[in-house]
Amino acid sequence: MSALPPGYCPACRIPVVWTELVTGELCAVSIAAQADGDVTVWPRSGQVPRGRILAGDDLTEARKNAVSLYGQHYPTCPARPPQVHS
Numbered sequence: 600m601s602a603l604p605p606g607y608c609p610a611c612r613i614p615v616v617w618t619e620l621v622t623g624e625l626c627a628v629s630i631a632a633q634a635d636g637d638v639t640v641w642p643r644s645g646q647v648p649r650g651r652i653l654a655g656d657d658l659t660e661a662r663k664n665a666v667s668l669y670g671q672h673y674p675t676c677p678a679r680p681p682q683v684h685s
């Protein structure tokens with residue numbers, strides 16, 4: 600088993616997986632891979648898994664190659680107010 604360590608969203612308390620982006624930011628993603636996900640996750644021993652948000656050609660390629668992609672939690676979190684895009 601290489602299950603990722605589980606966690607919980609502090610706002611809505613549903614289970615999520617915390618990943619660390621290359622920017623050092625933490626990004627909560629879905630527990631299971633999703634058809635419409637856009638985050639790749641690499642487990643790292645003893646550390647928060649590394650997450651990378653894909654876009655454009657990278658995302659298209661990953662989906663074509665059936666890479667496991669996880670959904671970002673925050674855009675869909677029921678306890679967070681919607682983000683306003685200006």
Ligand SMILES: [Zn+2]
Pocket residue numbers: 608609610611612613672676677678679
């Ligand atoms: Zn949430």
